[in-house]
Amino acid sequence: MRMPTFSRQSRADSEDEQTTDVLPARRDREDTTVTDRQPVAVRPAPPVVTPPPPSPRRPMTDGGVPERKVAVPERKVDVVPVRDDRKPRASLLATVGLIFSVMSALLVLSGPLLGYGIGLAVLALILSLGGISATGKRHIAGKTDALIGMILSLGAIVIGVLALTGSLSWLGTDMHPVTSLRGWLDTQFAHRF
Numbered sequence: 136m137r138m139p140t141f142s143r144q145s146r147a148d149s150e151d152e153q154t155t156d157v158l159p160a161r162r163d164r165e166d167t168t169v170t171d172r173q174p175v176a177v178r179p180a181p182p183v184v185t186p187p188p189p190s191p192r193r194p195m196t197d198g199g200v201p202e203r204k205v206a207v208p209e210r211k212v213d214v215v216p217v218r219d220d221r222k223p224r225a226s227l228l229a230t231v232g233l234i235f236s237v238m239s240a241l242l243v244l245s246g247p248l249l250g251y252g253i254g255l256a257v258l259a260l261i262l263s264l265g266g267i268s269a270t271g272k273r274h275i276a277g278k279t280d281a282l283i284g285m286i287l288s289l290g291a292i293v294i295g296v297l298a299l300t301g302s303l304s305w306l307g308t309d310m311h312p313v314t315s316l317r318g319w320l321d322t323q324f325a326h327r328f
Contacts, residue, residue: 221274229266229277233284235259240287243295246312250299256291259284 236259242252266281298306306312 223274223276226266226269226275226277226281228262228269229281229284232259232262232264232266232288233280235262236284236288236291240291243291243298244306244312246306246310247308249295249306249308253292253295253299256288256295259288260292263288 235255239252239256239259242248242255245252263281263284266277266284269275270278270281294303294306297303299308301307
């Protein structure tokens, strides 16, 4: 639908002012023509009155009296988002893997217990990998413990294998690096304390 634009003119014929609109020449319908400069009185649109909504009819009882309905209050269910306030717990596999990896590193560095250290390092590696997969679940912590245990056990395996093949001259099954370390520490700090 096209909205026409109107220019306003006002003129005072008497003491009361009348507002008139001047319409441009246009053709509303084929049988009616509006010419240029034809004054048109502006009237306000009548107010729109909406009727009130119809009241619902109550069913009648046998005696002709309208039946009363008892209002039952509606129960409102509050939707609360699921919050799990449980504190995260440490993974047992990650913790045991870290303990075993520290023990395996100490056994590998001891010299004579080198073979047992490698075996314990393999077990610690398996436990640490299980700890990493367990920490992927919700509310289970200990990923750092598992990662440290995995790195330490891999290091113990590598150093143990190198010592068994004879690649490390300072470490082997026939050497006692702990006794050598103790002697070296005694010579270094004997005069300082």
